[in-house]
Structures are given as structure tokens and as C-alpha cells.
Amino acid sequence: MCVAVAAYFWCDGYLENDKWRFTFVEPVFLFKYVWFDWVDRPPGDGMYYVFVAGKIASVGLLVGFLTRLSALTIACTIAYVLLVERAIYVNHYYLLACISTWLALLPCDRSVSIDSKLGIASRSNLMPAWVLWLLRFQLGIPYFFGAFAKLNGDWLAGQPGDLMLRGRFGLAGIGDYDTLPETWQNVLLNSFIWGGFLYDLLIVPALLWKRTRLIAILLCLTFHLTNAFSLSIGVFPWFMLATMFIFFPARWLADRWSIAVATRLGDDLFQDDSNGRRSPNAGNLPMGRALYGLAAVYVLVQLVLPIRPALYAGDANWNERGHRFAWRMMLRNKTALLHFHVSDPNSDAFVIVPSSVVVSAMQSRRVDYHPELIHQTALQVAKTADQLGVKDAEVRPLALVCLNGREPRLLIDPETDLAAIPFGESIEEHVLNDAGPLCWPAWRVPLEEWWLQLDLPPRFDGLEGRTPEELRAFLRSLDTKKPAGG
Numbered sequence: 001m002c003v004a005v006a007a008y009f010w011c012d013g014y015l016e017n018d019k020w021r022f023t024f025v026e027p028v029f030l031f032k033y034v035w036f037d038w039v040d041r042p043p044g045d046g047m048y049y050v051f052v053a054g055k056i057a058s059v060g061l062l063v064g065f066l067t068r069l070s071a072l073t074i075a076c077t078i079a080y081v082l083l084v085e086r087a088i089y090v091n092h093y094y095l096l097a098c099i100s101t102w103l104a105l106l107p108c109d110r111s112v113s114i115d116s117k118l119g120i121a122s123r124s125n126l127m128p129a130w131v132l133w134l135l136r137f138q139l140g141i142p143y144f145f146g147a148f149a150k151l152n153g154d155w156l157a158g159q160p161g162d163l164m165l166r167g168r169f170g171l172a173g174i175g176d177y178d179t180l181p182e183t184w185q186n187v188l189l190n191s192f193i194w195g196g197f198l199y200d201l202l203i204v205p206a207l208l209w210k211r212t213r214l215i216a217i218l219l220c221l222t223f224h225l226t227n228a229f230s231l232s233i234g235v236f237p238w239f240m241l242a243t244m245f246i247f248f249p250a251r252w253l254a255d256r257w258s259i260a261v262a263t264r265l266g267d268d269l270f271q272d273d274s275n276g277r278r279s280p281n282a283g284n285l286p287m288g289r290a291l292y293g294l295a296a297v298y299v300l301v302q303l304v305l306p307i308r309p310a311l312y313a314g315d316a317n318w319n320e321r322g323h324r325f326a327w328r329m330m331l332r333n334k335t336a337l338l339h340f341h342v343s344d345p346n347s348d349a350f351v352i353v354p355s356s357v358v359v360s361a362m363q364s365r366r367v368d369y370h371p372e373l374i375h376q377t378a379l380q381v382a383k384t385a386d387q388l389g390v391k392d393a394e395v396r397p398l399a400l401v402c403l404n405g406r407e408p409r410l411l412i413d414p415e416t417d418l419a420a421i422p423f424g425e426s427i428e429e430h431v432l433n434d435a436g437p438l439c440w441p442a443w444r445v446p447l448e449e450w451w452l453q454l455d456l457p458p459r460f461d462g463l464e465g466r467t468p469e470e471l472r473a474f475l476r477s478l479d480t481k482k483p484a485g486g
Helices: 002-025 046-063 067-084 091-105 114-118 129-149 153-157 161-172 182-208 210-230 236-242 250-260 288-311 361-367 371-387 447-453 458-463 468-481
Strands: 334-343 350-354 394-403
Touching: 002 046, 002 067, 002 091, 002 236, 046 067, 067 091, 091 129, 091 236, 129 182, 129 288, 153 182, 161 182, 182 210, 210 236, 334 371, 334 447, 334 458, 350 458, 361 371, 371 394, 394 458
Parallel strands: none
Antiparallel strands: 334 350, 334 394
8 A cells, every 4th residue: 555655656756847857858868877778768659558557556556456466567667767867876765766676576465455356466364474574575675775875975074964954944944054163063963964874773673672663653753754854855765664564563554454444354464473373385376486485585686785885986976886776865966067168189179168068957956966867967968969060079078076065076087078988888987986085064056156166177278267147148149059950
């Protein structure tokens, strides 16, 4: 039920106010994963119907009609959307896709569902204990690796915590953070740093243990409700609150569920070792042994993926290597300025353009600080130059990034011709893995004034003194130069 409601509102969020159109149809191009560049948006209003199908499947999952097919449709919808536009990745989209996939495989249609009443699924009140523990693992792993990721120099030093607190005070309308006494600021900051770490590390065992469960519930309510009202992260806080019950004792789950639905569910919904009751093992269910093996492999993969950042060179907060699919949450506050030096190899002609030549405002907020996506942007800039008559244009980046209040630094070597590197080929050797030292107070210079405050590489000297309006005027002039049908 929780997955169905979350998926419904996720789909509805994209349908509301034509967000699907702004996100997937209007951009000049969409960003891709290397092995999935063949996954493209459907023609016309196809994305609209993708989300409509997701909403219908959510209703089916909610009422238990064609339960497994509905869950599979939700999983495929989310996976497809994330592959069509790589830039929109969010951890809770990924979590919802993972859980939906398992609901399509696990015996979630065998009791209290329309399917079981119609005879589409075999009726049973029993569920293997490993299924419960698999779901606990899936919902608990974001917390554990969220804590693991916070063993990070920036987080422990108070950045980006300080920036987040300032932002939350503003969103909550409870006054100016800067007007608080310094002592109170330090207390709030240290509570945020260590409270966030300890919450992620201990909340799952605290929910599982009877003596700490009530305190854990209160902490969950405080944490997720605070996030719901101070951050724009959609249904995620409500989903995590609603699924909190999965960590309660198996007997408690069976008793409450039987009272809420029908007494015939009894106490055998889940395994309860303390009373000697045991639900069927995996081998007694259709495809049980295969599912058990698949679950074991899946758990191993989910344990390995989040540790990738520790194996790569540099800081994942800076170079983004291994950041996705690793439950790295609330670790970075990044502002970026991305321009390209586009030159004709057959002449001395060149022009300096912002990334907004080819990316939308939404894409820019998620792309301008990511090396791989900057590379894809540069390739599109080269393609646009080709359409304007400049063949084999050389595209070099000015990628300035401010990480957690640091003074902005170059992310990629500005002498690198990104257009000469094919899509899918690594640009790791051109990434400058030096974000610079943390600074207090944080860098707060407006983006449009960075050119006046920073020393730019020689190729980009022309930006000094330029205003954003001058660059926008240049972009408008591009449209008049495009050949008909170009």
C-alpha cells in the first residue's frame, strides 16, 4: 500500500502543471548512461502516457488487482524515466524502483487482495520470514550507508550542515540564522552533525529493539516531518514514515494486520521464532529457491555499490564518481558556473557560450557540476556548432564549482577539448581533483559576480566584465543564424 501511494503521487507530480513536458520534451537533448544511450523518450506526448500508466498501476497495486503486474509496471516506469533522463536521478526514486521490483517477485498477492479473491493468485496467510527481512534490508540500507557516507571531512567539519541550517531557517520562516548568538549556532550545528550521523546509524536497530522502539518512533516522526516541511523532496519523508512498521516484531505485524483486515489472517503471516511458529521456507513457494538465490545476490550487490566512492581517487562529493546508487545524502551543497570556449580549428574564430545554449534551467542545476554530464553537454555544443556551419569545433570547458562553501575552483582542465573525446569514453584524467580548503564564512558571492572575483584561465579572459544579459543576447542571435530546418 505504501509503495502504491508513493508511486501514485510520484507520477502525479510529473503530470501536474505539465512537469513531464518541461522535463522530458522541451530540452534540446537528454542525458544518458553510457550503456543505455539507446533508451530514448517516446515521440509526441508519449511521456504523458508513461506517467498515466504508472498511476493506473499504482491503483492496481493499492487494491491488489493484477498485483505483480502492477508492481512490475511501476518498477519499469521509474526505471525507464531514470534512463530517459539521467539528470533527474534522486535516491528515493531509486529506492521506490527497487522495492517495486521485489513486490513483483515476492508473494505479495496471496492474501487480502482482489487477485486472491478472484483466484488469480493462490490464497495463503503465510509469508516466509526471509521476505520480511529482505524488505527490512531494503528500507534500512539507506540509513546505514547514509551514516557511512557522513564519515566525511566536510560533514564532520560542519559543512554542509551550516549551509543547510541557514537554508532551513529561511524556508521555515523562523527568523534569520545569522542573528542567533554564536553559542546557539554552535549547539545547533553540532546537534545537526552528530544527530544526523547517529540517527542514520542507530535508527534501524532502535526500531527493531523493543526497549528503544518508542523513542525511535518519536525520532522518526521528528526527522521525517522536519524534512517534509523544510526540504522539497516530494513523498519520500512520508513514504519512510509509512513504512516504519516493517521494523516492528513479526507477531505485532500479524496481530495488527489481522485486526485491521480479517481475523482469519491469524498469527502466521510472518515467522515468529519466539512462539515456535515457522512460515514455509523459500523452497516451498513457486520459484522459491530461485528467488532466495536472487535475493542473496541482490543483497551482495546492494552492499558493494555504496562502497565504490571509497575505491575511487578523489572526493566523490567533488568529482561525483560513485555518488549515485550509494545513498550519499545531504553531504554536498554545490554551485556551478559552466561555459564553453568554442573554436573553429580552421581559423582563429571562437566564441564563449554558457551551458544554457543546449541545456534547460532544470538540467543546468544538476549537470553543471558533474564531469560526465559536462562532457555530454560539450558534445551537444559541438553538434550545435556543426549545425551552424562550424565543422569539428573544439569545445573546452570553464567548469567552476563551489563545494560546501569553498571558493570556486576548476573541475576540469580548461585546455581539454571535450568534443574530441567520444561519448562513453572516460574523462577522468582531465578532472582536477582539488576542491580546495573549506572556508569560514562560506563563499556567498552571487554567481553573476564570479567573473569579477576569480582569476579566469587565459582562454576565458573574454568573460571578464561581461554581464549575463550580454550572453543572453548572444544566445538570441544564434537562432537568427540557424539555417532553415537546422
